[in-house]
Amino acid sequence: MYLHAVSPQPILYSYFRSSCSWRVRIALALKSIDYETIPINLIKDGGQQLAIIEYLEETRPTPRLLPQDPKKRAHVRMISDLIAGGIQPLQNLSVLKQVGQENQLTWAQKAITSGFNALEQILQSTAGRYCVGDEVSMADLCLVPQVANAERFKVDLTPYPTISRINKTLLALEAFQVSHPCRQPDTPPELRA
Amino acid sequence: MYLHAVSPQPILYSYFRSSCSWRVRIALALKSIDYETIPINLIKDGGQQLAIIEYLEETRPTPRLLPQDPKKRAHVRMISDLIAGGIQPLQNLSVLKQVGQENQLTWAQKAITSGFNALEQILQSTAGRYCVGDEVSMADLCLVPQVANAERFKVDLTPYPTISRINKTLLALEAFQVSHPCRQPDTPPELRA
Numbered sequence: 001m002y003l004h005a006v007s008p009q010p011i012l013y014s015y016f017r018s019s020c021s022w023r024v025r026i027a028l029a030l031k032s033i034d035y036e037t038i039p040i041n042l043i044k045d046g047g048q049q050l051a052i053i054e055y056l057e058e059t060r061p062t063p064r065l066l067p068q069d070p071k072k073r074a075h076v077r078m079i080s081d082l083i084a085g086g087i088q089p090l091q092n093l094s095v096l097k098q099v100g101q102e103n104q105l106t107w108a109q110k111a112i113t114s115g116f117n118a119l120e121q122i123l124q125s126t127a128g129r130y131c132v133g134d135e136v137s138m139a140d141l142c143l144v145p146q147v148a149n150a151e152r153f154k155v156d157l158t159p160y161p162t163i164s165r166i167n168k169t170l171l172a173l174e175a176f177q178v179s180h181p182c183r184q185p186d187t188p189p190e191l192r193a
Numbered sequence: 194m195y196l197h198a199v200s201p202q203p204i205l206y207s208y209f210r211s212s213c214s215w216r217v218r219i220a221l222a223l224k225s226i227d228y229e230t231i232p233i234n235l236i237k238d239g240g241q242q243l244a245i246i247e248y249l250e251e252t253r254p255t256p257r258l259l260p261q262d263p264k265k266r267a268h269v270r271m272i273s274d275l276i277a278g279g280i281q282p283l284q285n286l287s288v289l290k291q292v293g294q295e296n297q298l299t300w301a302q303k304a305i306t307s308g309f310n311a312l313e314q315i316l317q318s319t320a321g322r323y324c325v326g327d328e329v330s331m332a333d334l335c336l337v338p339q340v341a342n343a344e345r346f347k348v349d350l351t352p353y354p355t356i357s358r359i360n361k362t363l364l365a366l367e368a369f370q371v372s373h374p375c376r377q378p379d380t381p382p383e384l385r386a
Contacts, residue, residue: 050278051270058263070251077244085243085278095283098300107291 003052010035016184019145025179026141039186065138075126079139087115108153123162203228209377212338218372219334232379258331268319272332280308301346316355
């Protein structure tokens with residue numbers, strides 16, 4: 001996934017299912033930035049989406065995706081890093097291929113539950129309506145795609161009431177809906193909603 | 194790894210060998226921040242070190258670890274994310290344990306070479322003396338510990354002349370030396386240098 005920030009309209013090279021692409025799509029939607037999507041069937045992508053989001057935040061600061069207070073910003077980045085650097089890389093497609101068909105589900109579930117155990121605990125002290133307080137932040141952009149992955153890998157979410165509650169609240173927002181994998185130009189018909 | 198930013202002296206809960214801890218130690222050294230180290234034998238740590246570094250940057254801006262120009266900042270964060278989110282999580286101790294003794298070396302080498310192939314290419318367009326231009330940045334804090342990991346896993350660095358050259362230049366700087374795993378309070382005697 002790659003954002004080409006040309007004027008007048010940025011181009012997002014995106015893969016409908018990629019949680020990394022989804023995070024950036026949410027940011028673009030929240031900031032009301034019009035963009036063109038060029039679908040690429042990308043099996044592997046790195047963590048560069050956070051660099052894109054920080055870039056968008058610096059060049060298009062409204063609405064803000066990072067709180068003004070440095071401690072709260074650190075909380076947002078800590079949660080984002082935990083998801084985008086601690087959970088997602090372990091269950092992305094290229095790693096699962098290497099793990100082998102028969103071990104994929106167990107491997108992914110272990111990566112996600114181990115990360116969610118830490119995340120649920122952190123959120124209990126940082127969350128308001130959303131991951132950090134009552135404003136949508138970069139942490140929320142990371143949360144929703146990761147919960148969707150958890151559901152795809154049939155992770156039991158009962159032990160994570162805070163994660164589940166915030167996810168549900170966020171999915172009701174338009175920016176999270178228009179950016180959803182089931183509504184992208186490259187979404188196959190059978191996965192559309 | 195965890196930084197408790199109390200006054201007058203922050204406390205770093207650190208593990209000598211962890212590349213995540215090492216990154217933060219470099220940042221603290223560059224910014225001349227005195228801190229107390231409390232060693233913890235941490236087998237698993239997430240990507241939260243980037244949140245700590247961004248927090249340090251915002252609260253102790255001199256010397257800066259992020260360039261002023263938004264595009265250059267994006268380059269720094271892209272390189273940092275590639276290393277801290279795309280390479281390191283795949284070869285950390287908890288993942289290697291899961292992969293199993295006999296597959297560890299191949300697994301780690303594959304993760305590192307695949308990441309370094311992308312990184313070498315990126316650096317060829319962003320690097321000056323260091324990863325992005327001629328100023329030490331957060332990207333450099335990520336590079337050096339990752340090259341040390343590559344050496345530990347016996348990765349052939351010949352195909353990566355830019356990575357190798359920048360790494361060598363950085364290792365000559367004092368901040369990278371005092372923060373080195375071989376010089377920490379919890380470094381075992383046989384690994385000291």
